[in-house]
Amino acid sequence: MEKTVLNYSIKGGVFHIAWNMVFVVLGIYFLSIINVEKITFKFGDLILPIVAVLFIVVYGKKALMTLFNFHKKIIFSQEGLELNEIFYEWKDIIFPRVISKTEHTAKYNLSYKEFYLTFVYKQKTIEIKIDDYDVSENEIKELLKEYTPKFTPSTMSENKIVYQPIHDFDQIITLDEYYDLEYEESEEAIKDIQKLAVKDLESVKRFCENNIYAQPDKVRFVYYALSEDEDLDKWADFLSDEFRRVYQIGLEQNKVKELSSVINEIIVETIDSYPAERVREILLKGLDYKEFETRLNALEFLPDWINEQVLKSNPSIVSKLRQKLKDPEWKIRWETSKLLERNKIAFESLSTLDKLRRFINP
Known part of the structure; x- marks a missing residue:
C-alpha cells in the first residue's frame, strides 16, 4: 500500500529543546549560587529560589x-490520514486544506504566520501545525490532491482535464475541478479569480448571490480562491459580508447544514473589523436556535471569528458563551468549554459527568 510518511522536524525540535535547556541551566545556576544557610523566609530572599x-x-x-x-x-x-498514531478515514474527513494563521507574541511584540493542516472529522475540527514537520505547506497541498479520493481524478476517465484560463464568469471552475489540476495550473486558476475580483468585485458578488444554489461548487471556489490571496486583508470585508449573507440565508431557510460547505471555504485573518463583528452577531443568533445541529454549527464556525482580544473587548459574547455551558445538549456544553478555555476565559467548570462523557462520546 502506497504511503507518504512525514516525520517530525528533528532540526526544529532540537532547537526548541536547546532553547529551553538554556533556561533550565540558568535555573540550576541560580540554585547553585544561593547560600542555603543564610536564606530566610523573607520575600526578598525567596525570589531567586522561586x-x-x-x-x-x-x-x-x-x-x-x-x-x-x-x-x-x-x-x-x-x-486515510494518520496524525500522531490516530487514524482518520477519508470517507469521514470533510474539507481537508491548508490554512495560515497570524500568530503574535506579546513578549517580543512580533507577528508571524503559522501553517496548519485542518479538516472536519465527525463534526470536530482537527488542526495540526505543519511547521512542526519536515514538509512545506505547498507539499501538503499536493499530497491532499494525490491521496484524497474526492480530489483524485477518476480512473475511469482517460481524458485529463486541461485548464482553460478564466476570463469571465462562465469559465469559473468548481472546487473539485480545481483539485484535479496540476499545481501550476491550480495556482493560475486562483490568480484568475483574484484578477476577476480586482477588475469588478460587484460582479463577483452578483455571481455568488445568483449561484449559491444553482452552482454552489463554483461559488465555493470563488471563496476559496480569494481566501488564498497572500494579501488576505484585500478581500476581508467582502468575504466577511458574504459569510454573513449566506449564513443568514441558511438560518432563514433552515438550510445551514447545506450552505455550510460553501462558506466553510471562507478564511479571514482580520476579525476586528465591522463586517467581522456582524458575522459574530449572526453566529451568536445561530447559537439560540432550537435545532441542535444549527447551534452546534454556529459553535464550530465561531472560533474562526474570535480570539482573546475580541472576547476581552466584547463581554456580551463571553456572556452568551457562558450561557451555552447550560445548554441541554452535552456536545454544546463541551465544545463551549473548550472554546472558552482556548481563549483563556474563566468559566464555571463542567460537571464530572460531562467530563466523563467525552470519553464515551468522543
Missing part, C-alpha cells in the same frame, strides 16, 4: 514534551 525552580520545572517540562514529539508522524495513504 525563579530558579520555575525555570527548571517549566522549561524542563517544555524540553521533555518536545523530546516526546520526535516519534510523531503524518502518514498519507489511499485509505
